[in-house]
Amino acid sequence: MALMPDADFEGDFLEVQENIRGIANAASAVLLPLRSKERYEKQYAIFCEWRKAKGANGSEKYKPSSLWAFYSMLKKTLISYENVNIADFSKVSSFLKTKSLGYVPKKSADLNRAEVETFLKEAPNEEFLLVKAVTIFGVCGGCRRQELCDVKVQHVKDEGAVIVVRIPDTKTHVSRAFTILSDGNGFNPIDLVRQYMKLRPSHTKIDRFFLSYRNKKCTVQPVGIKTIGKFPSIIAKYLGLENAASYTGHCYRRTSATLLANAGADVLTLKRHGSWKSSTVAENYVAESMCNKIKIAKMIQCGDGIETNSNISNKENETPVVSVSNKNISLEIESNNQKMIAGNLQMTFEKKSKCVINVYNSKN
Structure with a gap:
């Protein structure tokens, strides 16, 4: 005897199926980035x-x-x-x-160290204090404009000698932190940030760090992402740089990475600084670094950094002696008219002489 399906049961089953499908669709929608x-x-x-039009080709x-x-x-x-x-x-x-072959993407122009320092030292605070504070954050932290816009008061801590800034959420969903030091070429970046912080209205309930700045005081209006994106072009105009419009909101991040690469940072340091997951972007900054290009040119044209037979020490002319005790290590090198390298210390011996390097252990 065949059993007839219960209509109520079948209806309940279909309803459960629809509910499950709805939950699954809602879960799938979370895959898209919220911003x-x-x-x-x-x-x-x-x-x-x-797809409905069937055949429209818009790739060109x-x-x-x-x-x-x-x-x-x-x-x-x-x-x-x-x-x-x-x-x-x-x-x-x-x-x-195939479409990308030969294509050179347009990138934001970046500022060099002298241009950043000139603006921070010479631009009047009465007009540019907000721009200066954002610039210090952007360059020191390699920040995107969205990250600068999202900085909150609780993310900034004044530790006295340094200011520590925490970026809890980034484009790559990797939190990071950076510091602002007092050392500057003729100016104190921390003092500029503190001047801006003191102008914050005490009655405001907004926790965003960057507030609008007018008539030598801050308002309760937070600074928007588009306003922050215009600051690099404002700096370029003040400095009289050509094509100021090419200094976009990404200028701070590019400037920070370029300065770091020019200072000799490796790919791993750049990746950590910018929270890049891929090494490709960091490698490009190192490859495009003008300091690295000059260093390579010197190695090719002048032979700098290349050891030849003429400057390789003759083992017969040098007698290294290492002595170890409980509290110190002594390295003795005897050389005859040779140039020796010991770690990062370069020594030139004019005559046959004796050099003693003491490395002391501070622990008892």
């Missing part, structure tokens, strides 16, 4: 319209960088809404790579 969700959904809607209208951005947005939205992973379509990525 850019509207842009992602807008691009998905454009794609759906294009956009730069390769924009096509890659659209591809990234569609990849996440299609996984979320239609469970389709376009990363499996190798021809799509090959097409985008």
Whole structure:
């Protein structure tokens, strides 16, 4: 005897299925980044319209960088809404790579150390104190404009000798912290930040750190992301730099990374400073560093840093002696008219002589 399905049971089962599907769809929607969700959904809607039109080709209208951005947005939205992973379509990525051949992306111009220091020292505080404070944060921390906009009062701590700033949420979702020192070439960055902090209205309930600055005082109006993005071009105009419009909101981050690379920082240090997950961006800053290019040119053209037979020490002319005791280590080197390197210390011996290097252990 065949059992007839219970209508009530079947209805309840379908309702449960719909509830589960709704929960699954809601969970999938979380895959999209919250800050850019509207842009992602807008691009998905454009794609759906294009799909209905069947055949409209808009790849020629956009730069390769924009096509890659659209591809990234569609990849996440299609996984979320239609469970389709376009990363499996190798021809799509090959097409985008072909489009990118020979394309040079436009980047924000950056400031050099002298330009930053000139602005911080010479620009009048009555007009530019807010811009100076944002610039110090942006350059010292390698901050994006969104990160500067999101800095809150509780994220900034004045420790006396240094100011410690914490960035709890970044584009790559990696929190980081940076410090501002008092050392400056003829000016004190901490003093500028403290001057700005003292002008904060005591009655404001807004916890955003950067507030608007007018008529030598701060208002209760927080500074928006677009306003912060205009500050580098304001600096460029003050300094009389060409094409001031090319100094965009990303200028602070590029300036910070460039200064760090020029100072000899390696890729790992740059990645930690900028919270980059990939080494590619950090490697580009090191490769584009003018100081590194000059160093390479000297190595090629002048042979700097290359050891030849003429400056390699003859073992017969030097007699290193190492003696170790409980509290110190002594290194003795005897050399005859040779140039020796000991760690980071360079020594030149004019005549046959004796050098003693003492490394003391401070612990008892």
